[in-house]
Amino acid sequence: MATFPVIDYGKLNGEERAVIMDQIKDACENWGFFELLNHGIPHEFLDTVERLTKEHYKKCMEQRFKELVASKALEGLEAEVTDMDWESTFYLRHLPQSNMAEIPDLTDEYRKVMKEFALKLEKLAEELLDLLCENLGLEKGYLKKAFYGPKGSPTFGTKVSNYPPCPKPDKIKGLRAHTDAGGIILLFQDAKVSGLQLLKDGEWIDVPPMRHSIVINLGDQLEVITNGKYKSVEHRVIAQTDGARMSIASFYNPGSEAVIYPAPSLIEKEAEEKKQIYPRFVFEDYMKLYAALKFQAKEPRFEAMKAVETTVPVATV
Numbered sequence: 118m119a120t121f122p123v124i125d126y127g128k129l130n131g132e133e134r135a136v137i138m139d140q141i142k143d144a145c146e147n148w149g150f151f152e153l154l155n156h157g158i159p160h161e162f163l164d165t166v167e168r169l170t171k172e173h174y175k176k177c178m179e180q181r182f183k184e185l186v187a188s189k190a191l192e193g194l195e196a197e198v199t200d201m202d203w204e205s206t207f208y209l210r211h212l213p214q215s216n217m218a219e220i221p222d223l224t225d226e227y228r229k230v231m232k233e234f235a236l237k238l239e240k241l242a243e244e245l246l247d248l249l250c251e252n253l254g255l256e257k258g259y260l261k262k263a264f265y266g267p268k269g270s271p272t273f274g275t276k277v278s279n280y281p282p283c284p285k286p287d288k289i290k291g292l293r294a295h296t297d298a299g300g301i302i303l304l305f306q307d308a309k310v311s312g313l314q315l316l317k318d319g320e321w322i323d324v325p326p327m328r329h330s331i332v333i334n335l336g337d338q339l340e341v342i343t344n345g346k347y348k349s350v351e352h353r354v355i356a357q358t359d360g361a362r363m364s365i366a367s368f369y370n371p372g373s374e375a376v377i378y379p380a381p382s383l384i385e386k387e388a389e390e391k392k393q394i395y396p397r398f399v400f401e402d403y404m405k406l407y408a409a410l411k412f413q414a415k416e417p418r419f420e421a422m423k424a425v426e427t428t429v430p431v432a433t434v
């Protein structure tokens with residue numbers, strides 16, 4: 118079995134650039150996931166993000182999790198729980214407008230560090246989008262422009278999650294299987310406690326925890342824009358009996374008014390039967406549908422968007 122792609126991003130600007138670009142291409146085409154080492158975000162900075170996130174969980178989230186999730190989930194647990202997840206989360210929005218000032222319970226230090234973290238990841242996301250363009254034969258900046266939409270900003274946010282130890286991991290998932298709706302996702306995950314798995318060729322494969330790495334995965338929008346050349350891949354989190362898992366996922370998504378559709382230059386190269394697989398839609402409309410259907414297969418979402426396609430204005434990016 119092929120091993121999960123771990124890529125030394127530090128070599129991108131050296132003599133092995135072609136090899137690294139090929140590894141990224143292969144990962145995008147065959148995995149929808151890869152893990153970056155030496156991505157340029159200082160390790161001490163990531164250690165600070167981790168420390169503050171864990172402190173915040175202990176101080177502000179743990180009790181709430183016990184009262185609202187754990188007690189409910191474990192109540193007379195006989196069959197598998199299918200309507201909730203064993204996770205504690207909060208969401209920070211960075212773009213188009215930050216919501217950081219409205220989130221209660223964050224210390225000034227944590228707020229400042231998460232703001233800086235978001236800026237670093239935004240830069241990495243945009244760099245990666247250009248590498249994808251290069252591998253796809255799209256002009257530089259194409260994907261970024263597609264995501265910016267008419268209002269000139271992507272939607273960018275961070276979901277901070279903790280998965281506490283779970284006494285019955287066979288009865289409840291940390292996070293049920295789904296594909297991500299958006300564009301490109303950058304995950305800073307726990308260095309020790311595993312749990313994230315992706316579905317490949319019908320088998321669940323662990324995304325290995327590696328200290329200071331950033332895991333990248335592709336969302337439904339990149340599948341649409343690439344006309345299926347790259348696919349968003351199903352993933353889930355298995356709750357663990359030992360150890361709490363930290364997971365900080367940042368979602369670099371299209372702006373809500375961006376019109377998403379397969380890149381015309383990619384369609385041109387396709388065989389006749391592959392020319393019209395994916396719909397054209399306004400990203401916000403896709404998200405409304407996704408909110409209700411997150412834990413279902415993505416194909417019916419694409420079909421539903423095709424049904425409303427005629428109402429979407431033809432936009433150029």
Ligand SMILES: [Fe+2]
Nearest residue numbers: 295296297352
């Ligand atoms: Fe996800």
